[in-house]
Amino acid sequence: MPKSKAVADGKQSAQLRPADRQQIINYNTEFFTQHNPFIRHIIRRTRDFLENTIDPSKQETYLKKVEVQLLGEGEKGANLLPGYLMDSYQTAEEFSECLAQRIKSAGFMRMLLLKRMGSSIEAGTDSNKVTRRRCN
Structure with a gap:
């Protein structure tokens, strides 16, 4: 398969030697856990980071804090339903x-x-x- 091609047709795997097929199976588990394109390209940030870290380009936090007022769990704090x-x-x-x-x-x-x-x-x-x- 040429280096310029990223995806192989499934039928081509039948043409591989048994040793090469086994090598692909062995790499399969490691490849998808360590080289998953979604995981490699996603930048994970916590709410704490986004609310408390200053974005240098805007000179303000990445995310404004949202304050929530909890009304309580008991009868006094409950909202009445229509x-x-x-x-x-x-x-x-x-x-x-x-x-x-x-x-x-x-x-x-x-x-x-x-x-x-x-x-x-x-x-x-x-x-x-x-x-x-x-x-x-």
Whole structure:
């Protein structure tokens, strides 16, 4: 294969001597773990680095810090859900209880439903419709 060519046709491997084929198999594991083009060309930076290191070209940090105010885990810190989301949430809870009587993994299903509901109003509404049909 000429040096100017980067990819060999799969059919060409059948023309190799058995020793050469075995050598390719032996290099295969090492090559992909140590010479993966995606890993070699990706520059990994942590959030801490991006928020605290000054970019010399702009004289400011690479990433502005985003401050988050946590509301808490208890009843006092919770956000109230609007009516339609509360309805979906309660339906998902009812479905999870119904499902718990049939299978052991109901807790996992409950978590998935509630995460889906929390991802968007549309996803919550769709889940609400599906769970009502299945539980009844």
